[in-house]
Amino acid sequence: MDYIVPPGLYAVGHPSAEAPVLVTANYKMSYDLVRQQMAERDVWLLVLETFGINVWCAAGKGTFGTLELIERIRHSELAKLVAHRQLLLPILGAPGIAAHEVKKRTGFTIRYATIRAQDLPEYLDNGMVATQAMRELTFSLRERLILIPVELVGAMKVSAVIMAALAFVVSVFGGATAAVAAVTGYLGAVLAGIVIAPLLLPWLPGRSFSIKGAIAGMVWALVFSVFIGRSGFTGPTIFAALLGMPAVSAFYALNFTGCTTFTSRSGVKKEMRLALPVMGSAIIACLLLLIGSRFL
Amino acid sequence: MKGFTYLRKVATLKLDQEKCIGCEMCTNVCPHQVFSMAGKTATIVELDACMECGACAINCPVTAIQVESGVGCASGLINEWLKEHNIGSSMGDCCT
Known part of the structure; x- marks a missing residue:
């Protein structure tokens, strides 16, 4: 079975040059989760090549990483498609990404949004401010x-x-x-x-x-x-x-x-x-x- | 984390407050709220909650944070030890 989505830039709905850019892994489940949560919205989705591994594990191994993100920004010509210079990343992707490096080399500022994709709609509606609960890991x-x-x-x-x-x-x-x-x-x-x-x-x-x-x-x-x-x-x-x-x-x-x-x-x-x-x-x-x- | 605590006083996390510029990145990326702002610099408030994921260290623009991060499961560590001693392993990677 194939759990891999081709990496690259995807449009969810009809995103404009002002639409937010969300970054995720190319594990099909990660990609589907984010897309489902954004179903009623217009956003860009930048999918990194993590070889079908989820964001957290890929960040730990370095494939959801600084170099891959920089490459993917360049390769997708994101800078030409969007007017702003901001990327929204999952918090659990942070172990692989040096935000200041990405900023220095691409001009894009990274905002670590939420841990769970399910919290993304509320995060966006909340003016891109994460509540305490959105940043806290649980183990129910x-x-x-x-x-x-x-x-x-x-x-x-x-x-x-x-x-x-x-x-x-x-x-x-x-x-x-x-x-x-x-x-x-x-x-x-x-x-x-x-x-x-x-x-x-x-x-x-x-x-x-x-x-x-x-x-x-x-x-x-x-x-x-x-x-x-x-x-x-x-x-x-x-x-x-x-x-x-x-x-x-x-x-x-x-x-x-x-x-x-x-x-x-x-x-x-x-x-x-x-x-x-x-x-x-x-x-x-x-x-x-x-x-x-x-x-x- | 609420309801869960692991072994005390083992986390290798270190913060050099002299270097800290107060950008608050560590408080943003830590999923266990290990850091807190004390005035203009960050401070470690929950060392025992640290799971050594390394997010804070890699995202610190002035390298004020150090932590030994890496695989944290028993079979992963056993595999590492076997590799270090050049013993063939049949267990495979724990989480590819």
Whole structure:
């Protein structure tokens, strides 16, 4: 499927030389969102080549960037089409664009308008003044919810391999019941990290994502232990589950930092330095216990 | 950000107030309201809210702001570490 719009200058409605110029990425969804919001208006839309990536991610990678914007202004001969010298950019495009450079090299002044395209109509009607809410990032339950399917698909391949390996090894040494239990336990731990931790993010205790994930995983591990305890599994196996499962959930919750709108690179680095060795040790201890309980 | 805070005292954001000319660009581009104007110069009021996106630094016309920005997800960082140590990676890019 093609999610790319050819970069360049587009007219929405019948824009005059005085009409505002909005800048966006050539990810089809970004382009469509802005166009929908401007459906009843006459504006110019300058689409940058971001190779089908959204504004924020492209700005982070530098494709929604100063040089591309300057090139696109020149190439589209924008200066001949509009009488004014002002561009409206999405606030989340700012990490890629040096506004003063663009001004120096093209004469166009950049105004960072709003974060969300949905706020553009109100922004324009408001005399191009952004309210506090238009400049503030959020991370609502709905915003977190729509990210989860993408994360699930991303984790599917690795999880499938691990579950197949678990099922095979455990069924050889422990039989079918144990294999079903192992796969269920693992799958639950993955889901606790990918689905439950992001959904309950503001309410799970701690600032660290791995701790939030470990708590979600521990709750699942406790429920799971009660079930396998009833099915006749003994101390070491249960202890192994309580060690290994929260570690798996913690890893996936930690990975969710990449999807949030508020975590920093330095924070994630710090957390990884502290949490990865703990997770690794817990997994190793879990496996040793499982192997040990088989031979003791 | 309302309702969300990440680890404290880790953000690498630095503002040199001596250099600041008070253009207010940093207060305009920051999506977490980290900066505020204190008279004629900007000041950092919410360091822990900084997500190190780098928007303020690149848009500061007098380079008064410094921040180490970059990929902030676990798999992205793992890939970076693997590359640094020349270990082949099969995980691919996290967000192309």
